[in-house]
Amino acid sequence: MRKFALIFAAVAAAAVATVSACTRETDYSDYISEERFAIYMYEDDDIQIKIYCSNKESPFIADGVKGDVSALVEIYATLGESYETVNVSGESVTGGEMSYMSVKDCWYLSYGGEISGSEISITLDADGTAADYTLVSVAGENVMPAEKALGCVREHDGKLFESLTQNGIFNGEIFIRLLYDENCYYYVGVCDNEGDIHAYLVDAVSGRIIAEREYKA
Numbered sequence: 001m002r003k004f005a006l007i008f009a010a011v012a013a014a015a016v017a018t019v020s021a022c023t024r025e026t027d028y029s030d031y032i033s034e035e036r037f038a039i040y041m042y043e044d045d046d047i048q049i050k051i052y053c054s055n056k057e058s059p060f061i062a063d064g065v066k067g068d069v070s071a072l073v074e075i076y077a078t079l080g081e082s083y084e085t086v087n088v089s090g091e092s093v094t095g096g097e098m099s100y101m102s103v104k105d106c107w108y109l110s111y112g113g114e115i116s117g118s119e120i121s122i123t124l125d126a127d128g129t130a131a132d133y134t135l136v137s138v139a140g141e142n143v144m145p146a147e148k149a150l151g152c153v154r155e156h157d158g159k160l161f162e163s164l165t166q167n168g169i170f171n172g173e174i175f176i177r178l179l180y181d182e183n184c185y186y187y188v189g190v191c192d193n194e195g196d197i198h199a200y201l202v203d204a205v206s207g208r209i210i211a212e213r214e215y216k217a
Helices: 001-022 146-156 158-162
Strands: 034-044 049-057 069-078 085-090 097-103 106-111 119-126 129-137 172-181 181-194 197-203 209-215
Touching: 034 069, 034 146, 049 097, 049 119, 069 085, 146 158, 146 172, 146 181, 146 197, 146 209
Parallel strands: 034 172
Antiparallel strands: 034 049, 034 129, 049 069, 069 106, 085 119, 097 106, 119 129, 172 181, 181 197, 197 209
């Protein structure tokens, strides 16, 4: 009788473990390898300056596997004239000499770090001529956080997430980027282990899926 009881207990424990594994809740935010959550902008007739704040995998590889993620600040400056050197500085940013990106026709600087607040003041020194600029956050209080945009995509295309999830483990990685073009949007990309990406454009206020597309590796 005692032997039977021990066997029964072992079987019951295994059954409970199996049920737990099958019903394990998946936290898909654990698989976000890029999250751009803030954009600061200054723009006039001749100049456009943007600062992107992200938590991003480094090195960034779209392979379906989340690597080490760290805070990243990226500064882009499109100027109305040509210059030999451009330097950026400010109390809230880690300054330095910017690199020229010929493909985008802009100056660029990135560093590991964080920025907070609704406004960021910087100084650009172009060939020895300095000017001050105040960049304002494009995201108002009505813009949802990135994780909520991911929830909207999950609700829209639950079958995709189910197909990539086994025993509570998500076999892929997720990219979420705040975008701004008069209004705020989110790009949400779901990358599987083959490098194929299902991409969605989400209204950052309503959560409506505006467009979707699939990219093959």
